[in-house]
Amino acid sequence: MKIHEYQAKELLKSCGVPVPLGEVADTAEKALAVAERLGYPCVIKAQVHAGGRGKAGGIQLVRNRSEAEKHIARILGLTLVSHQTGPEGKLVRKLLVEQGLDIIKEFYLAIIIDREEEMPVIIASSQGGMEIETVARDHPQAIFKMHVHPVTGLSACHIRNLAFKLDLSKVQQQNFSNLLINLYELFLKSDASLVEINPLIVTANDEVLALDAKINFDDNALGRHPDIAAWRDVHEEEPLEVEASKFELNYIRLDGNIGCMVNGAGLAMATMDIIKFYGGEPANFLDVGGATSVEKVKEAFKILLADKNVRAVFVNIFGGIVRTDLVANGIVYAAKGLEIKIPIVIRLVGTNEEEGMRILRESQLNFVTENVLADAVRRVVELAKGD
Amino acid sequence: MSILINQDSRVIVQGFTGREGTFHSTQMIEYGTRIVGGITPNKGGQIHLDKPVFNTVEEAVKETAADVSVIFVPAPFAADAIIEAALAGIALIVCISEGIPVLDMVKVKHFLCTTSSRLIGPNCPGIISPGKCKVGIMPSRIHSPGKVGIISRSGTLTYVAVDQITRENLGQSTGIGIGGDPIIGTSFVEALQLFKDDEQTEALVMIGEIGGTLEEEAAAYIGKNFNKPVVAFIAGQTAPPGRRMGHAGAIISGGRGTAAEKMAVLKKNGVHVVENPAEIGATVKKILG
Numbered sequence: 001m002k003i004h005e006y007q008a009k010e011l012l013k014s015c016g017v018p019v020p021l022g023e024v025a026d027t028a029e030k031a032l033a034v035a036e037r038l039g040y041p042c043v044i045k046a047q048v049h050a051g052g053r054g055k056a057g058g059i060q061l062v063r064n065r066s067e068a069e070k071h072i073a074r075i076l077g078l079t080l081v082s083h084q085t086g087p088e089g090k091l092v093r094k095l096l097v098e099q100g101l102d103i104i105k106e107f108y109l110a111i112i113i114d115r116e117e118e119m120p121v122i123i124a125s126s127q128g129g130m131e132i133e134t135v136a137r138d139h140p141q142a143i144f145k146m147h148v149h150p151v152t153g154l155s156a157c158h159i160r161n162l163a164f165k166l167d168l169s170k171v172q173q174q175n176f177s178n179l180l181i182n183l184y185e186l187f188l189k190s191d192a193s194l195v196e197i198n199p200l201i202v203t204a205n206d207e208v209l210a211l212d213a214k215i216n217f218d219d220n221a222l223g224r225h226p227d228i229a230a231w232r233d234v235h236e237e238e239p240l241e242v243e244a245s246k247f248e249l250n251y252i253r254l255d256g257n258i259g260c261m262v263n264g265a266g267l268a269m270a271t272m273d274i275i276k277f278y279g280g281e282p283a284n285f286l287d288v289g290g291a292t293s294v295e296k297v298k299e300a301f302k303i304l305l306a307d308k309n310v311r312a313v314f315v316n317i318f319g320g321i322v323r324t325d326l327v328a329n330g331i332v333y334a335a336k337g338l339e340i341k342i343p344i345v346i347r348l349v350g351t352n353e354e355e356g357m358r359i360l361r362e363s364q365l366n367f368v369t370e371n372v373l374a375d376a377v378r379r380v381v382e383l384a385k386g387d
Numbered sequence: 388m389s390i391l392i393n394q395d396s397r398v399i400v401q402g403f404t405g406r407e408g409t410f411h412s413t414q415m416i417e418y419g420t421r422i423v424g425g426i427t428p429n430k431g432g433q434i435h436l437d438k439p440v441f442n443t444v445e446e447a448v449k450e451t452a453a454d455v456s457v458i459f460v461p462a463p464f465a466a467d468a469i470i471e472a473a474l475a476g477i478a479l480i481v482c483i484s485e486g487i488p489v490l491d492m493v494k495v496k497h498f499l500c501t502t503s504s505r506l507i508g509p510n511c512p513g514i515i516s517p518g519k520c521k522v523g524i525m526p527s528r529i530h531s532p533g534k535v536g537i538i539s540r541s542g543t544l545t546y547v548a549v550d551q552i553t554r555e556n557l558g559q560s561t562g563i564g565i566g567g568d569p570i571i572g573t574s575f576v577e578a579l580q581l582f583k584d585d586e587q588t589e590a591l592v593m594i595g596e597i598g599g600t601l602e603e604e605a606a607a608y609i610g611k612n613f614n615k616p617v618v619a620f621i622a623g624q625t626a627p628p629g630r631r632m633g634h635a636g637a638i639i640s641g642g643r644g645t646a647a648e649k650m651a652v653l654k655k656n657g658v659h660v661v662e663n664p665a666e667i668g669a670t671v672k673k674i675l676g
Contacts, residue, residue: 113489115569115599115636118496133641150497191488220635221488223463250633254625265567265633266541266596269622270664273646276625277663285626287633320526320546349550351528373665 001217003231004047006096008213011190011228016182018175018209022098028072034097035068041100044071048090049236051131051214052082058092061100093235101209106199107166108132109180111187114147120187122146122180124162128199154184168202175208190228191221240303247299249288256281258384259304259313261297263288263322271316274373280381283310297327298334305340312343312384314376319350328356332363343368345380389516389561390536390581390588391479391505392455396520399447399477400425401468402459404435407483411459411524412436418521423451444475455479457513457522462486465509466495473504480572481522482508489635492570499572506572510634511564512542523564525549533558535671536582538575539594540567540601540634544622544664548592551668557675560587567634569598575605579613590616590671593658595649597623598637602649610656616674618659620667621646 006024025031046058081089106128114121194216244251262268272282370376403425431442441447465484513523518532539545595602624646628639
């Protein structure tokens, strides 16, 4: 799960990680009041779940009241389009207004789980403010990594090593050390999957602060962090994905026109691949899971059909433990309740497949049934093209 | 032969009396797996599915000499269940549970290094040596004893491959679902090492997916050390970057872990990579003749 910068900074502050003074606002009046209270210069920052806000015009330094008024009006309500938002962009509903600071150095600092080493790794770079992927490509020597073994936890040597590599003065080292200890503890105790401070800044007074903050959390651990789970902002998510999550359906919207309903994540991915292989474009990833109930199938259909790009649907079910005749009944029941005008190609393989296919054929509904995977996919690709 | 489990494996079930545990234990017993008991705290002394229930794994091991445990407990308690099994000296721990927090697995993984236990999973269908023993949730009916080893990060997609192998009359030696999480007990390379010395296994099917580097490590291992034919499919060729595709581990992050990258390095190391999952069985058949 992702959260907004202002939420990440609240969390940082509560864990003893210094952040600039600032406040979030959801109206122009409130935002201006915050700017007036903080004094100038200050920074107006669009709050959306995407990077690249600066280049997209979503972050603005303002030097006086009239500049503040102008840019608050411009950014609040803006549909921000950055390389991370997609072409449709994201509506700015909230602004974070922060004090301007006298910055003398900028760094990159992040904590993630390294899958290869199977432990957390702290990543730091002297190239603050730049995307880490870009730095890794152009200046790999500027990136420093420090793995933290779960037995030792974060030790003073980890911090010293990073501080010397970042060339910090003695006072700065102390401030950096305090920040990193608190940041690492936050990473562990909140089950974060990513904590990224970019840039981490050093001010003229040798203070070390998080000027920006991005924190993602392990979805599997949200159950033990209800306070963090409450920060979810569904406005930032694709509406159909939000709807799907209510029914524990794993749905991801894509750009194509063939809606897919599949059981199992691996098979769902493979189904997308094979559609592409035969010249089609999948409209979504959808894993309906193992114990497929009639209600779930119905909700899945509703979500697939709500995507107006969808011209044909492909249902690909491998019944292992699940009986395909039960799945077939679910499909028939679901389809009868919904007015489906587009073609649906169904492939049911596995336990009781003959019975399952018979139920579909005798339903009087407009289903195309195919047993062979390649044939089924060719058929749905054709139908989606309108041939 | 087959690897890791056979007709002599003595299996206990953690989370024995729950809904999932009961359903799949019944299926395993029907398949012929020697389930010797199960664990549900505070239900010790009861009898479930005609087998004894114990409060702790330690007690179960003492009474039944179990050497394999399969875990069905809910994700928030699954890491603890793995630790308990390892402390009791279980040689092979198979964790089916999906949704274990990754930081729990960091601890579990490094703890297991200090024990002699092997973990398969979590978030996996388990392991099966057809005709001998099944420790997991895969549909028994589609399997048949034979000469093809299977290693996969997926569930249903593996069944699709198994089904094709069975229809080609080749059968399986052992099938292992290694799990779809970012941190798992047994990697592709570790599974390959076991299959390498198994006389029953003449060819191998490897089903990978986007995310992580397990497939790349496997490719390097196969290139140097594995002389049986390997057929591979990588799911997620069309997956968008930065999105978690169902499995917690199936995500392309920072431009790394793409299917294209994995397929290229597997091919370079002599693996028969199929782009179309419908062709897995036929490809193995063609190679084995």
